[in-house]
Amino acid sequence: MQVRLHNPKRDVEMTGPLRVTELVRSLGLNRESVLVIRGDSLVTHDETLHDDDVVEIRPVISGG
Amino acid sequence: MKCKPCGQPAVIDIPRHRAAFCAGCFTTHCQEQVRRAISSHRMMGHSERVLVAISGGKDSLALWHILVALGYKADGVYLGLGIGDYSDLSRDYAERFASSHDLTLHVVDIPTDHGFAIPEAARATKRVPCSACGLSKRHLLNRAALDGGYDVLATGHNLDDEAAVLFGNVLQWQVGYLARQRPVLAAAPGFARRVKPLIRMGERETAAYCVVNRIDYLVDECPMAAGNKHLRYKETLNAMEERSPGVKATFYLKFLDEMLPVLDDVAAEERALVGVCSRCGSPSSAQVCAFCTLVERVATSSAR
Ligand code: SF4
Ligand SMILES: [Zn+2]
Ligand SMILES: [Zn+2]
Numbered sequence: 001m002q003v004r005l006h007n008p009k010r011d012v013e014m015t016g017p018l019r020v021t022e023l024v025r026s027l028g029l030n031r032e033s034v035l036v037i038r039g040d041s042l043v044t045h046d047e048t049l050h051d052d053d054v055v056e057i058r059p060v061i062s063g064g
Numbered sequence: 065m066k067c068k069p070c071g072q073p074a075v076i077d078i079p080r081h082r083a084a085f086c087a088g089c090f091t092t093h094c095q096e097q098v099r100r101a102i103s104s105h106r107m108m109g110h111s112e113r114v115l116v117a118i119s120g121g122k123d124s125l126a127l128w129h130i131l132v133a134l135g136y137k138a139d140g141v142y143l144g145l146g147i148g149d150y151s152d153l154s155r156d157y158a159e160r161f162a163s164s165h166d167l168t169l170h171v172v173d174i175p176t177d178h179g180f181a182i183p184e185a186a187r188a189t190k191r192v193p194c195s196a197c198g199l200s201k202r203h204l205l206n207r208a209a210l211d212g213g214y215d216v217l218a219t220g221h222n223l224d225d226e227a228a229v230l231f232g233n234v235l236q237w238q239v240g241y242l243a244r245q246r247p248v249l250a251a252a253p254g255f256a257r258r259v260k261p262l263i264r265m266g267e268r269e270t271a272a273y274c275v276v277n278r279i280d281y282l283v284d285e286c287p288m289a290a291g292n293k294h295l296r297y298k299e300t301l302n303a304m305e306e307r308s309p310g311v312k313a314t315f316y317l318k319f320l321d322e323m324l325p326v327l328d329d330v331a332a333e334e335r336a337l338v339g340v341c342s343r344c345g346s347p348s349s350a351q352v353c354a355f356c357t358l359v360e361r362v363a364t365s366s367a368r
Binding site: 006007030031032033034035037041042043044045046058059060061062063 | 065074075076077084087121122123194224225266267268270271272275276283284285286288289290292294295298299302303305306
């Protein structure tokens with residue numbers, strides 16, 4: 001599956017099936033600090049992602 | 065996971081509420097959190113005119129959307145900071161939201177109106193950009209609310225912002241700052257009432273609210289924020305939150321209930337010290353207010 005990351009913006013390939021919690025953890029991210037979006041909808045942490053999914057991991061922490 | 069209120073498939077889980085929600089129930093939940101914050105802190109009434117500080121980011125656009133949904137008469141004000149592409153882009157997001165929702169957005173541009181940009185002001189004062197930026201925002205947003213005849217100025221500070229500020233204030237025992245860290249600051253001569261209706265929503269929730277309601281916001285952060293203290297405090301708090309869901313909310317919301325009443329006297333003492341700025345007439349505890357001092361420093365440093 002294609003995973004879009006921010007700061008810096010880049011795409012990485014991951015192999016499914018993969019649970020959202022595992023994806024977030026494998027990238028060294030805190031689940032409190034991101035949203036996971038498949039296509040254009042949010043997914044919960046227990047969801048399983050597959051090879052043909054397009055996923056965005058969007059940071060939600062603002063510094064202002 | 066299933067939506068707690070209705071049993072449909074959920075799109076977001078909120079560990080601290082031990083609940084997951086579908087899109088519709090999540091929207092209702094967020095609006096209810098804001099309604100509760102407004103009523104329990106008596107922030108404002110439906111007949112009042114509200115000015116919302118809009119940055120083009122998730123918090124301010126979610127706030128504007130929710131206030132309108134709750135039936136408030138809310139206009140927006142966008143403050144141009146002169147931070148390169150970030151400012152141009154964020155203004156586009158703010159204007160697009162206003163026009164697509166048929167709302168009024170005022171624009172105040174610091175470079176146009178005051179002749180400097182935030183990065184320049186930071187260099188001139190040899191302080192971090194966020195400090196020049198923060199004091200400019202406080203001054204100019206207050207002025208925009210007063211000049212526009214609004215009853216109240218609403219800002220998009222969320223639970224994570226307030227918990228991080230509280231953490232910083234406690235680490236250094238800034239008692240004066242603690243006494244003033246309130247969800248409502250009452251109007252006073254020269255000050256519009258200021259309210260923070262998002263104090264019961266975490267920033268993951270404000271971002272999710274935007275995604276679920278198709279609110280297009282600027283995801284990229286202000287380039288000046290990188291590595292600032294506020295972000296480090298949020299990281300620390302989130303590391304704790306991941307292990308003990310709810311610690312952030314308890315830390316901040318209990319501060320409001322248990323600690324602020326104890327600090328009432330300190331807040332009153334602080335208020336008694338406030339006079340007026342000899343340049344612009346704004347309330348200030350110094351002879352010349354922080355904003356006028358900043359404007360002056362930028363002018364002398366660019367004259368050199
Ligand atoms: S990160 Fe700092 S400089 Fe950028 S908008 Fe926020 S307060 Fe201003
Ligand atoms: Zn539901
Ligand atoms: Zn002044």
